[in-house]
Amino acid sequence: MTIPIEPTEACAFALDRADPLAPFRDRFYLPPGTIYLDGNSLGPLSRDAEAALLQTLEDWKGRAIAGWFEGPRPWLGRAREIGALAAGMMGAAPDEVVHSATTTVNIHALAASFYRPEGRRVKILADALNFPTDLYALRGQLRLRGRSPERDLVLVPSDDGRTLDEERIAAMLTEEVALAWLPSVLYRSGQLLDMAYLTARAHEKGVLVGFDCSHSAGALPHALDSWGVDCAAWCSYKYLNGGPGASAFLYVNRRHFDREPLLAGWFGNRPETMFDMALDFEPAPDAGRWQISSPGVLGSSTLRGSLAMIEDAGIEAIRRKSLAMTAYLVALLDEYLAAPPYAFRVGSPREDARRGGHVAVERDEGAERVCEALIARGVVPDFRPPSVIRLCPSPLYGTFHEIWQTAGHLKAIVDGGEQRPGS
Ligand SMILES: *Cc1c(COP(=O)(O)O)cnc(C)c1O
DSSP states (O other): OOOOOOSHHHHHHHHHHHHHHHGGGGBBOOOTEEEOOOTTTTOBBBBBHHHHHHHHHHHHHHOOOGTTTTTSSGGGGHHHHHHHHHHHTTTEEEEEEEEESOOOHHHHHHHHOOOOTTTTTTEEEEEEESOHHHHHHHHHHHHHHOOOHHHHHHOOOEEEEEEEOHHHHHHHOOOOEEEEEEEEEEEOOBBBHHHHHHHHHHHHHTTTEEOOTTTTTSSOOOOOOHTTTTTTEOOSSSTTOOOOOEEEEEEEOGGTSSSSSOOGGGGOOOOTGGGGGGSSBBOOOSGGGGOOOOOOOOHHHHHHHHHHHHHHHHHHHHHHHHHHHHHHHHHHIIIIIOOOOOOOOEOOSSGGBBSSSSSEEOOOOSSHHHHHOOOOOOOOEETTTTEEEEEOOOEEEEEEHHHHHHHHHHHHHHHHTTTTOOO
């Protein structure tokens, strides 16, 4: 049974009562007395993640160096083990995903292998709304190849400063582009790009395509293999709840397993021969060859717990609830908060198929002070200058009634003039 979304408190109660994911909330530690809407920046700790980390500490205590090779889950296999746990929700095979390094390092590692300037095909296509670190990495890779970032990094512009037009991106995939590196979900507006469409258009033009899935991994299902994406990277501390700075992920489509990992390191060697300590690098036959260093065993342990929980909840069910939550929030904004003096605007796409896991709420005046007032009232949003308040209701630990309460706080903040300078 689906409950129609209406901008009422009764609707929130009905949705919460019917919510199959409601029991997951008790598995999280949430800051006391807060409504946590910032899981797209840092997911909170779950009991599952805590238990997995404590288990690793026990293993370290009890085994010391033997922990690499012995016990139920030797650390040596950590990168592949956690990669395999994330593969299903990303629509990839277990040997195509590896848990390694951090997002920005993985972007460097992938670009080093996938950006091969040749003949006229020398450019990298990205977009003007991209997360800054991605662009920094791409510019660095261009310089390493002796190319000019000013000339060879092409950014697809945005007409409204919020969203990208997929057809425009497609039109910019020319025979001069070697690699397109794009976001799955834009970190500000929450727009979800059509990755299947973009991959197909890129391949028609002979362009390789990679996605940064940091803002979609754990929020919605992916089909990286069936879309034919060439490579991808994503972080583990947003919707995957791995904890601050936890190691990240990379995906390489198996048709590229023979590419050379140019940011090579000893953990990318074939596992069987890595301890021969030969001076010649013998890359592993799978995505594992893009590993660089010893896995951050402590910082990846949490993910064994949190990824298993997502598996348990089911990524389809997570997406269903997430869409209902953001649709409910949008309905409340439209009904109570759009007109003056409230003047909040929805900066995210309204169509389900184009919306990721958060809603960008915009206000021309005092958006930052609205955020501060929300925090003072126990609601945790985040702010992206100059005018975007990001609200991310979580399907695993959030409730519909919290969204109702948050809308009430927004209204009360403006009613009380809390967003005015000096108030
Ligand atoms: C969060 C995020 C990152 C994070 O990069 P780190 O290297 O983990 O600091 C990178 N790109 C995007 C799009 C992100 O959302």
